[in-house]
Amino acid sequence: MPVDGSNALLAWYAVDKRRLPWRAEAGERPDPYRIWLSEVMLQQTTVAAVIPYFEKFTRRWPNVETLAAAADAEVMGAWAGLGYYARARNLLACARLVAAEHGALFPDSEEALRRLPGIGRYTAAAIAAIAFGRRAVVVDGNVERVVSRLFAVEEALPGARETLYALTDRLTPATGAGDFAQATMDLGAGICTPRAPDCGRCPVASSCEAQRRGDPELYPVKAAKAPRPRRQDVAYWLEHGGEVLLVRRPPKGLLGGMLAFPTGLAPAEAEWREAGSVDHVFTHFALNMRLLCASADARGEGIWWPVDKLDEAGLPTLFGKLAARGAEWRQAA
Template sequence: MLVDASNALLTWYDAHKRDLPWRAVAEEIADPYRVWLSEIMLQQTMVAAVRPYFHRFTTLWPTVEDLAAADEAEVMKAWAGLGYYARARNLIACARAIVAQHGGRFPNSEAELLQLPGVGRYTAAAIAAIAFGRRAVVVDGNVERVVSRLFAVKEALPGAKNRIYDRTDAITPAHRSGDFAQAMMDLGATICVPKTPACGICPLHSFCAARAEGDPARYPIKAKKAERPTRIGHAYWLERGGEVLLVRRPAKGLLGNMLAFPSTEWTEAVPAGAAPARAPWEQAGSIDYVFTHFALTLHLHCAMTDDDGGDGIWWPVDMLEEAGLPTVFAKLIARGRAWRSDQRLGLRQDI
């Protein structure tokens, strides 16, 4: 049954696989650099969002050596907007490790891949299987959903992860395990979707326990999530002569090394102010943003100054889109600009 199921899936994949820019075409072997880059970008991120970033990165840095030699700030800037910025820092560290320790060639075993920065069990297995044709058990969110339905796994996630891994191992073929992994991902993305699985056209239809039970969408069963706490922060728009003050965030921690507006800590209690200069600060609204582990309300305070002070980088207001600010800070740009146009309007009225 298990062999029949994996054969049925591979036959379906040969006819219906998605056309993705990081995949090998025709008989070519997938390029490990492109497989690795795409897998890092796809963590917690939809394919449609990744496509333009993948194109940008492979245009700017076509090989792992190019990426290893890149300026870190340029890489962070190119990543801006994709979120989960630790991935970008690990990307650079990993590219440099591959050049320094492996002569610019990706290792092909899961054990060696796992030693690289930012490469966990899933990514190591995906690269080993897809780029090197090794038999490896590849379990991402899509695979987790398909397998939990195929076997009607009653245990709730995340506790069920090991059981789902073992089940995936049982159906992973010795040959074409990279294609098999990609077939499972494609099936999860296009047919065995979260809310309305299209069982009628599924190649695993006759093997699927959840479909036989009659309510496949109840799988995977998930443990109730803890509520996401809300944090509060203040950010500062300090403007001087058409430029606004940006600072580079500390290397360690959330959004590390990214350019941003100066801001306070983000805490559940109201944080103490941390304005970058003495100035006639005015409130200019707030934005809401949701991180994985907390929701943030960020209040913006704006002021004009003539002082030369302020540690950081003075950046032209009209070119802020090019600063590569992370999304949470990029959302403040419109508020800051609205505030400054109100200021100008006020000045004109005074005249």
């Protein structure tokens, strides 16, 4: 895309950019806390899913100091349903480090940002460019798609990642890298979509090799994926006096630090009954989890939670689905 293509993209963005709650309005300075929070939430998650979480978090914790002072369980509970829970643990660790060691100010260079928990190459570049006006090369999935089409890159992802990074580097202007990145992301989200890109409305169509060749959907080329392995596990609904047993999962590992029903080994001897199963897809595997239900004679160790307030427990989505099975079992019992 020649320079006039970048200019056309920026002119289009000035008029048609998405209004998003973390974006500064014209004349406002971007707030690094809001940019950081949104970028962490947006890792592997759609804008539509992130918006209500972003609004909930910023209402409750309007700046990095308030978030740093929050209890772990509160933040994990507020994150429930957004998935990829390691992000929430890193979010807190990062907020606490910024509050304690950086005077509650985010560092403004990619290099320093990358030393913070949960901030990788993409997120550091996005914060440096968008919040601090640095020249940084910002490549997310939308940018990969747009750039692979502009240059009709034949190399397949994920191997093509460095090539796409280098091409994005060539396109990124010396000033306004944040606007350029956001413009490219918006183009990918609204016009240069995975299916049926709307090339007729595209501000850079005249510079696009894939559209010239006639079939932009061919890009980005992707290597064939190995099928996701399937795993099986068992969860337990143990109830006594209108309360159900929950455990906090170990901090590391799948859904680490979240409240959940016990899994694996039965938490007590009881007359366990099958209550169906649920399927849930994680990044690297698909899980089928059975639910066994029983009534307990007495409350044992653990966190006993009122069944009629389970929606306030902040259960991750998998366990929310299992809770629905447990409710069906109660009705049938």
